[in-house]
Amino acid sequence: MKVVIVVPAFNESPVIYNVLKSIPKKINGVSLIDVVVVNDGSSDNTQSEVQRAGFPVINHAINRGLGAAIKTGIAYASAKKADIMVTFDGDGQHEPSDIEKIILPIVQKKADLVIGSRFKKSKNVPLDRFFLNWFANFITLLLYGVVTTDSQSGLRAFSQKALDVVDFKGERMDFSSEILLEAKRNNLKKAEVPIKAIYTEYSRKKGQKNLNAIPTFARFLVRLLR
Amino acid sequence: MFTAIQILLLAFVIFAISRVYLRLKEKVISTRVAIFWFLIWMAALVGRGVDIIVYISLALLFYLVFRIYVMIEDLRHQITYLVREIALSGSSKNRKNRKKPKK
Numbered sequence A: 001m002k003v004v005i006v007v008p009a010f011n012e013s014p015v016i017y018n019v020l021k022s023i024p025k026k027i028n029g030v031s032l033i034d035v036v037v038v039n040d041g042s043s044d045n046t047q048s049e050v051q052r053a054g055f056p057v058i059n060h061a062i063n064r065g066l067g068a069a070i071k072t073g074i075a076y077a078s079a080k081k082a083d084i085m086v087t088f089d090g091d092g093q094h095e096p097s098d099i100e101k102i103i104l105p106i107v108q109k110k111a112d113l114v115i116g117s118r119f120k121k122s123k124n125v126p127l128d129r130f131f132l133n134w135f136a137n138f139i140t141l142l143l144y145g146v147v148t149t150d151s152q153s154g155l156r157a158f159s160q161k162a163l164d165v166v167d168f169k170g171e172r173m174d175f176s177s178e179i180l181l182e183a184k185r186n187n188l189k190k191a192e193v194p195i196k197a198i199y200t201e202y203s204r205k206k207g208q209k210n211l212n213a214i215p216t217f218a219r220f221l222v223r224l225l226r
Numbered sequence B: 001m002f003t004a005i006q007i008l009l010l011a012f013v014i015f016a017i018s019r020v021y022l023r024l025k026e027k028v029i030s031t032r033v034a035i036f037w038f039l040i041w042m043a044a045l046v047g048r049g050v051d052i053i054v055y056i057s058l059a060l061l062f063y064l065v066f067r068i069y070v071m072i073e074d075l076r077h078q079i080t081y082l083v084r085e086i087a088l089s090g091s092s093k094n095r096k097n098r099k100k101p102k103k
Helices: A016-022 A046-053 A066-079 A098-107 A127-144 A160-165 A175-185 A201-206 A210-225 B004-025 B031-043 B049-099
Strands: A002-009 A032-040 A057-060 A084-087 A113-117 A156-159 A190-194
Touching: A002 A016, A002 A066, A016 A032, A016 A046, A032 A046, A032 A066, A046 A057, A057 A066, A057 B049, A066 A084, A066 A160, A066 A175, A066 B049, A084 A098, A098 A113, A098 A156, A098 A190, A113 A175, A127 A175, A127 A210, A156 A160, A175 A190, B004 B031, B031 B049
Parallel strands: A002 A032, A002 A084, A032 A057, A113 A190
Antiparallel strands: A084 A156, A113 A156
């Protein structure tokens, strides 16, 4: 069982070294863990920090957005013939030990797409984030007909089958809901696993800005009506 | 008698039609397109023709904006595709280069 862990990063130089070093090197039932960073056109020294940590880095020459970075990760994982691909945010908001939890349903062949949900056991979630996510989940249900407790989570696992069939157009934050729609359209088995979210001041500042929800929602609508 | 506005309009229509004729002569536009524009400008001279032109122009503008929007979206996807291809072909090169850094 080969796992490729894709870490999308855009200007994460203060934390990326520690995030990469915290990723487990061995997971039960996994023979090979391949960690790769997709550096999405960072203007700081994210690239040299990744190299200092000793990990391969794929450089987008210019910033293309989170969705585009994840898609590059999917292309890389498919080329490497990965059995499972995990997306793990580069800002340190995920607990490294949760990786094992989210790949488990795929290892056991119970699911093709696993979403690490930050809200299934919601504790310590800032109120504004809780509300925004509730709104995003509601819109996802309304437009795509997909029930989810965390449509915007950055910690996900894809099976090989999911890597083959999932194709999304969204290049920024709007791709997260699209993945769920793709899973539904292709009849993939979806699972949600509760994960811990580490809301530090840094990750809050770096993550989706609250106001960003409006243009993300607008793009989402336009794509649907196209 | 003509009002000032009607005289201005007439002058502009003559100007516009002359442009259509010139572009047709230069073969920048086809005969069909030239006839279309000729009819549009002639319509401006008939009673409520100006209103029709306003309606048609609005519809045309909205349609063109839509076309441009779709085109920009396509361009964005194409740029992303290029960035991805360059990134993926470059990642293996980088690893080789790291062993033998160029001066």
